[in-house]
Amino acid sequence: MTKSGRKILIAGFITLLSTYAVVAEAAKTLVFCSEGSPEGFNPQFFSLGTTMDASSVPIYNRLVQFKIGTSEIVPALAESWQESADGLTYTFKLRKGVKFQSNAVFKPTRDFNADDVLFSWNRMADPNNPYHKVTAGQTFAYFEDMGMDKIVSKLEKIDDYTVRFTLHHPEAPFLANLGMDFASILSAEYADKMRAAGTPDVIDREPIGTGPFQFVSYQKDAVIRYKAFDQHWDGRPKIDNLIYAITPDASVRYAKLKTGECQVMAFPKPADIALMKSDPAITMLSQEGLNVGYIAFNVEKKPFDSKLVRQALNMAVDKQAILKSVYQGAGQAAKNPIPPTMWSYNDKVKDYPYDVAKAKALMVKAGYPNGVDIDLWYLPVTRPYNPDGKRMAELIQADWAKIGVKARLITYEWGEYRKRSKTGEQQAIMYGWSGDNGDPDNFFVPLLGCDAVKGGGNFARWCNKDFEDLIQKAKTTPKQAERAKYYEKAQVIVKEEAPWLTIAHSLRYTPVRKEVIGFKMDVTAHHYFNKVDLK
């Protein structure tokens, strides 16, 4: 090559680079400091919120969705739906003109239609579906654990844009269930193509959905990259690139937010919140969490078989001290098992007052004038509804000591804790719950229902006929206003019977940099970026 030829080549290369630089500069990129790595990119398989935040939220859509910041169900891939009078069939009219994303191995040739709904559902429901078992250890976590096969008897395609679910029995929360991450809609065409190519598992590794962002790449434990999906049915996102910088340490996430290495961060430490609020570069958003932290009293064991003891233990605890010391202000006292943001919350229920003298009197009346020794199991891990289980247990231990109840504090490794607690080994046990779909059924049935006593999440092992009748009636009643009445009565029974000491609903915080516009917090812990812009 001649000297001048080389010069031209170099000049060309520099021009190319600078063009790239200009393009890169012009593109709006939002970096989100996330808290962990996803287990994978198919939300049907997993149950971790972190996984859903990286898969179902940016990449996929469902037939219905929750309006951001509320638990209101609004249309998504289904434009409308019709529920039969007996509550046994749900007919969905699908949205037309919805495009699927594309990648290096797949370019869609058709729009979203009923075949995609059938494929996505039958993959989970039908053991003979070729995609039911693609890799070892693959199961459909939510679908199976929520017993969806016992709820839905069949799914039919009426025409290309109409599908009908038939249920075994009326199930009022069914619609809310369809808005959950596990009910994401995958592309049947992509699945067929990858199966024909002999690489069926590719659809789970290189996801294709109809969501606002399309998957670009994942560097394990480091970075997930997405780009705006230009043809998204709900309008192209305002940002061009979305990057998840996986940063497990909350202090480091905060440092990155301060230096501008990310614009939004997940899950700040309660101890940092005051500092963040005073930081001029940061806007602190908060949202009442869809959760509850509680102590369950195992009613199958003495002394918790006595309602009076349970009520006394409720009265002996200073919740305000716990809110101050454990939640550091980021929580509100709980009087019901469901949070106040949830429909059917009964605000008329009166919480037990903090009254040591009355609690003592109740203990005497219950036949324990000299107090009693009990075990209190406390959470070994930080959970969204409880930042510090040990500290909370110590405070409660001190409160109960004042009425002669000596609590021995016990804990186990988290998996062991859950395993043992299902067998009913515990006396009093600290637990909590984060709602999945905004329906009260999602709190009452798995946590206090009679079926949840045997190996389920009813750690109080409390099975009350009146309560059970109410929540079962609410489950099969189609009208929300009527359902709300049942749940309101159910809350009165829970308070009176006191199988739990309801402690707090935690507030969730999301710090975002000032240049971020339009970010709204959701009631679940998901982070939505499709309507977000950058200054």
Place this chain on the structure above:
Amino acid sequence: MLGFILRRAGLVIPTFLGITVLVFALIHMIPGDAVEALSGERGMDPARYARLVHEFGLDRPLYVQYLDYLGQVLRGNLGASISTHEPVLSEFLTLFPATLELSFCAMLLALLVGLPAGILAAVKRNTFLDYTVMGVSLTGFSMPIFWWALLLILLFSVTLGWTPVSGRIDILYDFPPVTGFMLIDSLLSGDAGAFKSALSHLILPTIALGTIPLAVVARMTRSAMLEVLREDYVRTARAKGISRLRVITIHALRNALIPVVTVIGLQVGTLLAGAILTETIFSWPGIGKWLVYAIQRRDYPVVQGGILLSASIIILVNLSVDILYGVINPRIRRST
């Protein structure tokens, strides 16, 4: 020399077997349940639980599980992660270059600073310089890594803004990994800015991870040098008129290096252990962070495979050190 190498290599097999037993026993002894860990507060459908336990072979007696595991390992199959369903070996190979790169830089820092510091402290024994070097190294050795790392971030990244907070490279650089070593890959990308970014991201984790080995190397070099400097042959060399610098660097240092080399070999284990904390704080996608997460989730195949591979590396490094030891000191290979 060949006999010496073979004798040393022969010890590797029982060590390797011992590690498989130990890792298998330890992970199964700690409380927890790999399948239970896959569910949250909701709990798992009993049928799904039973199916998964069977599928992962966890319903068999422990010794059967172990023998099966050993058989698979000998065939080169480390199994798949219970959590991600990905093969353990491929996850390890994806992440290991990040740990290796960081550990290599940390060790380089430890040697480049620790060796001269130790020599200087020995030569200037009982002077202000000696006390300073030893005082600083003792502080470095005693500093908890996570705290030291956060201090470094607060000072250099947040307050002074000199270095990035965490990660391996500025997130806006996106190129496919070729070798997995970010310094090399960024060079291969042809973008000078990318290399600079990768280098700047390495500074703080290298300091955080290299501090303890640096302190150990400095202290070990000092004490070894002090011993050697008292030897007759050193005095003789000086008496013959050889320059002080030459006596220190050629005559004394070569002999003083024998214990130092051993310590360096042992520090590989320390580095891998330190990487667990360093990688978590600096969001460094290496095997340390990966293993911590796997232990939390009782992901048996990942914990077993990850520790086995890491231990194998340590065994190989120690074997190399043993051989190197023989090369440096002929008396050792003759007497062993």
